[in-house]
Amino acid sequence: MHHSFDESHGIFYRGLKRFIGAIGDSSKVLFSKDKNRRYLRQKLIMERHKTSLLTLAGYLTLVLALSCNKDTPAPADDEAPPVFGEPVTKPKGQPSASAASAIIGPAGGVLQYEQAVRLEVPPEAVAQPTTFAIQPISNTLDDGSAAQAFRLMPEGVHFKKPIKVSFPYIPGNGDNPTARMVAFQRNDGIWCGVPTALDAQQHLLTVETHHFSDWVWFDMLSLRQDKETARAGETANLKLMEQVLGALMPASTIDSVPLAAMDDIGFSKDVTVSGWRIVSGPGTLEPKLNTNLLLGDAIYTAPTTVNEAANVEIQVEVESRNGYISDPTAPNGRRKLGKMILLTTIRLMPENFVQLKLNGAEQDFAHLGNARVVNGTLYIRTHNEQINLTLQCNGAGRGTYPGGFGNGQSLFSLTRSQGQTRRSFANFYRSCDTNKEVFNGSAVISTVEDYVEGTFTGNLYPVDHQSCDLPEATAVEFKFRIKRS
Structure with missing residues (x-):
């Protein structure tokens, strides 16, 4: 059986009225002088109206399923009543790259x-x-x-x-x-x-x-x-x-x-x-x-x-x-x-590992590379037959290093060879409007003792990009655990 939107509202309010009436009856029992009789009566009434509550929820299904369109067909009679939660207020998102x-x-x-x-x-x-x-x-x-x-x-x-x-x-x-x-x-x-x-x-x-x-x-x-x-x-x-x-x-x-x-x-x-x-x-x-x-x-x-x-x-x-x-x-x-x-x-992953994904495609890295700290700067370097990469974190401890040249920031660079062609990429590009580098991504270093372990996620941009158009981005995911040199 299907109902129009207005009919559904009528059913909803009639069901609501019956349910509120049931709650009212239950509330009256709270003032009974006989505590045992009061408890039994209250339990009986509330159990009797559990079905009323579920039926009411079923009526609500007629008002809304996943869409709030008045013209959406009503659910079939055998559909289970939906269960709803409280709407959640979330903060506004923060810019993560250039527009x-x-x-x-x-x-x-x-x-x-x-x-x-x-x-x-x-x-x-x-x-x-x-x-x-x-x-x-x-x-x-x-x-x-x-x-x-x-x-x-x-x-x-x-x-x-x-x-x-x-x-x-x-x-x-x-x-x-x-x-x-x-x-x-x-x-x-x-x-x-x-x-x-x-x-x-x-x-x-x-x-x-x-x-x-x-x-x-x-x-x-x-x-x-x-x-x-x-x-x-x-x-x-x-x-x-x-x-x-x-x-x-x-x-x-x-x-x-x-x-x-x-x-x-x-x-x-x-x-x-x-x-x-x-x-x-x-x-x-x-x-x-x-x-x-x-x-x-x-x-x-x-x-x-x-x-x-x-x-x-x-x-x-x-x-x-x-x-x-x-x-x-x-x-x-x-x-x-x-x-x-x-x-x-x-x-x-074995005890030592390097994992690199470019645009979601995993790259084969048999060479684990090396990890070392030089003059307070952490360097992670690795390569295969086609790719050479370096992650530079301007610091020597655990923590998050957002993209940038300064202290506490990170620079990710990668060179890729295809035949006789070599092309370099980095986690920034130069804006024509400001003539400054626009960085993105961040490195997270979780271990720096015997092993250096961490990740870098972000976008890479071709270093040779010349126009003022937004350069094409390559999504990078880099994970590693390398014995410290």
């Missing part, structure tokens, strides 16, 4: 930031030439996610026609794009999910909006781990997480739903978990009950001996019976979550 900008007028145009986000401004969206900008910022919706957030500008402008915002994603990294959605941050700091079109063939998420703010994509269901690498005998904790909805009513200016915090899978009571297993690689895996009494956690234990670097691939099956994401391109506007397989990889 890309362009002036676009009434004729429309396109602005793109690398391969991460693209704006398509249709004709007549603005009445006069307007500066559009894309500013990379920190992801405050989910600081455990690899997704890059962006501040789209100009803010505070209502566009006459909707602007298409597209987020390309890299397939094959273990997650499931079926559970992926786009969100924006309101002025009050609350993030809100919006209807999101998924193009699985083009690996693209697209939304339309009449306003700009901070935007990011996220996964409704995800598999997390507390470490990406493990040495002999070490353990890694794995956890299935879900993004909880934070409100029942839509925002006033855009078809959206506020978001609560991430929680252990099972908070929504709509999912089942099964099939934890190691797909490839050595070690053992032990599923564990989580806080919602589902096998949503697992502990991986590495073998007692690790002679060489190797990947361990782990998978788990998750099935959502009724969950969906509002998607204008899906049948009936609903992208059903259904059964999904989530994957993750743990890298086994």
Whole structure:
């Protein structure tokens, strides 16, 4: 049976009235003179109305599922009632790199930031030439996610026609794009999910909006781990997480739903978990009950001996019976979550290791390189047949070294050879506007005693870049544990 939006509200308020009446009856019992009789009556009444509360939650499902659109079809009668959390206020993200900008007028145009986000401004969206900008910022919706957030500008402008915002994603990294959605941050700091079109063939998420703010994509269901690498005998904790909805009513200016915090899978009571297993690689895996009494956690234990670097691939099956994401391109506007397989990889490392990824592609490093401190500066150097790299941290102790030339900062440089061609890259570029270097990325040094262990993450830019256009970036992830010289 389906109800219109107005009918659903009527049902909601009638159910609410009955439930409040039940609570009132229970409250009257508190004043009974006979304590035992009072307790029994209260328990009986409250147990009787547990069903009323669940039924009321079922009515709420008719008002909102994952979209707050009044025209969204009502859920089927056999759908489980949703469970909601409190909307969470998050801080504004901080700029993490330079912005890309362009002036676009009434004729429309396109602005793109690398391969991460693209704006398509249709004709007549603005009445006069307007500066559009894309500013990379920190992801405050989910600081455990690899997704890059962006501040789209100009803010505070209502566009006459909707602007298409597209987020390309890299397939094959273990997650499931079926559970992926786009969100924006309101002025009050609350993030809100919006209807999101998924193009699985083009690996693209697209939304339309009449306003700009901070935007990011996220996964409704995800598999997390507390470490990406493990040495002999070490353990890694794995956890299935879900993004909880934070409100029942839509925002006033855009078809959206506020978001609560991430929680252990099972908070929504709509999912089942099964099939934890190691797909490839050595070690053992032990599923564990989580806080919602589902096998949503697992502990991986590495073998007692690790002679060489190797990947361990782990998978788990998750099935959502009724969950969906509002998607204008899906049948009936609903992208059903259904059964999904989530994957993750743990890298086994010997006692000494070097790991380098460029744009997500791992490079083969048999040579471990060397680590030494010279005149209070820490140098990490390594190479293979094609790549020579140096990480210079202007300090000799543990800590975080943001990109830069000064004390307490870091410089990452890399030279790559392809045939007779050699090209150099660094974690900065020179701005034409200021004629100064713009740095990014940071090094984190965790050990400096017998071994030097740490990471560097950021973007590299070609040193020979000459134009004033934003240079093409190469994402770098560098991890190491090297015997100190």
